[in-house]
Amino acid sequence: MPETAAPATVGNSEFDRATALTPHEPGVYGIDLPEGWTIFGALNGGYLLAVLARALGETLAHPHPFTISAHYLSASRPGPATVRAETIRTGRTLSTGQASLFQYEADGTETERIRVLASYGDLASLPDDVRTTAKPPAFPPLAHCVGPDDAPGSADHQPIADRVLLKLDPATVGWALGQPSGKGESRAWFGLADGRDADPLSLLLAVDALPPTVFDMGIKGWVPTIELTAHIRALPAPGPLRVSTTTRNLAGGFLEEDAEVWDSENRLVAQSRQLARVMQS
Known part of the structure; x- marks a missing residue:
């Protein structure tokens, strides 16, 4: 029988290679954003946040993002990009910095895609x-949840689906059968497809990896993120994560989406809130 490939490790995985930066000068980094982290042609917002967070981690005096807020200014596309990061303040327990990602338009104009402000510390x-009064989400074991390969009919296969493990709670996928619950909820087991364990950077991917909660409200279409703030609360234990996302208010074409990420030891390791816009198809 063929040997099973060993799981990837932190620092040696596709996610690490996809977020790796080439230093050009202090605080300035280059990266070739790969197509493999796209959905319907757009780079995933959580993946992009991880890229900027890595730049800040290499720039600031402290290693881990505690809180990071991103404004998505224009759509990022696969291809070359430049990240510029700078220190705003360095304290004993926290460092604060900002970073932006830039790409060039066809006419040579440099365009800012994302701007981030963050505070870093040492989670260890x-x-x-x-x-806490927070409780981990209750849903079936991973083996009883459903992934993209279980979708009925000829669902569009997206490149990012090959790079993440995403198994959804059956109670939150009625929208795929034309029966949305109307609650605005999504829950799933999450991990990286190559078996790499979670770390603070991949938690930033996790908070933006589930199907948009508006699907559960009976609305289909593109849901671009306007602003996303994530709080990393602890270093995650090895093993798959449980992620829950909820929306309580959709008004004027905009919604908030709150996420919680729990690790295998039932610890709340990340939280986020984003403002997104519904572009109905």
Whole structure:
């Protein structure tokens, strides 16, 4: 029998290669954004956030994003890009910085795609004390959840689907059968397809990886992110993550989407909120 490939490791995985930066000068990095992290031709917002977070991690005095807010100014496309990062302030426990990603238009004009403001610290140095009323989402084991390959009919296969493990709670996929619940919920097991364990950067991908909650509200179409703020609360334990996303208010064509990410030890390791716009098809 053929040997099973060993899982990828942090620092040696497709995700790490896809977010790797080439330093040009202090605070300036180059990257060739790969097509493999796209959905319907657009680069995933969580993946792009991880790219900028990596640049800040290589620029600031502290290693981990504690809070990071991104404004998506224009659509990013696969191909060459430049990331510029700078330190705003360095303190004893936190460093604050900002970063932007730029690409060139066909006429040679440099265009800013994303701008980020973030505070970094050391998650490994945090105390173990936890006092919370938050509870991990309850849904079936991974083997009883459904992924893109289980979709009925001839669903469009997207490149990013080959790079992530995404198994959705059956209770939140009625929209795929024409029976949305109307609750604005999505829940799933999440991981990287090559078996790489989660770290703070891949948590930024996790908060923006599930199908848009508006699907569960009976609305189809493109849902571009306007702004996304993520809080990384702890270093995640090895194993798949559980992610839940909810929307409580869709008004004027805009919605908020809140995400929670829980690790295999039932710890809340990441939270996010984004404002997105519904572009109905």
